[in-house]
Amino acid sequence: MEIVIESSAEKATDVVVRLVSSVIRKKPNAVLGLATGATVLLFYRKLVEMKLDWSKITAFNLDEYVGLPPRHPHSFHRFMWENLFRHVNIRKKNVHIPDGLAADIPKSCERYERKIVAAGGIDLQLLGIGTGGHIGFNEPTSSLASRTRIKTLTPRTRKDNAPFFGAPAQVPHHCITMGIGTILDARHCVLLAFGKKKARAVAQAVEGPVSALVPASALQLHPRVTVLLDTQAASRLKLKRYYRWVSDHKPAGTDSA
């Protein structure tokens, strides 16, 4: 894993913007795995400002709430179109988000997996992390080999996401999420985490044992992971001075995954 600690969320976001822009420029038909949530809002705003060519880009989103129609103000479909897709020239047919209204959820999840494979696999998967250590919506005890499927949200995740909905009771109980196995198939995983409330999950994911109790810890099994943190999210890392040293002395043209 390459752990990059920046002094602010904005600076860390700039690093990810540079990283993703360079993927889009070098591989105009890249397949991007995208995430939702407060953490990535600034990232999408800055990425839009880069005015890149998205005409051949394919996007797969991590997750969606079950039961929310795409136009619902709090669906992840809506989030993605509002914050990214409607501002860039991506083709609608190249946008993939799990279908929260699928009549046959298992079939729809299998189709989602097949579409990722048919697109050539995900080049770069963007990830946030939940306060309980989830990636996508893979809640604690998710199988580390899991594929896209339905999951039940924990009370903690529903509480964390309640501000988007206004009231906790309105947060759906179920979601469809790419599995941890699906995420680990991406060629490069980039995880962003900002703020003190993520510090514990980050420390467990990066320095704790690989455990289904902290789904993000599965990223330790991936050969190419970049973790972008602000100082607060990094505050509980035991080796933070080492990570800073590594960043400051990185040989040109390398990554230190």
Ligand code: GLP
């Ligand atoms: C959400 C999403 C994740 C996201 C994480 C963190 O519920 N399912 O993909 O990365 O939890 O969200 P936030 O960035 O709002 O803290």
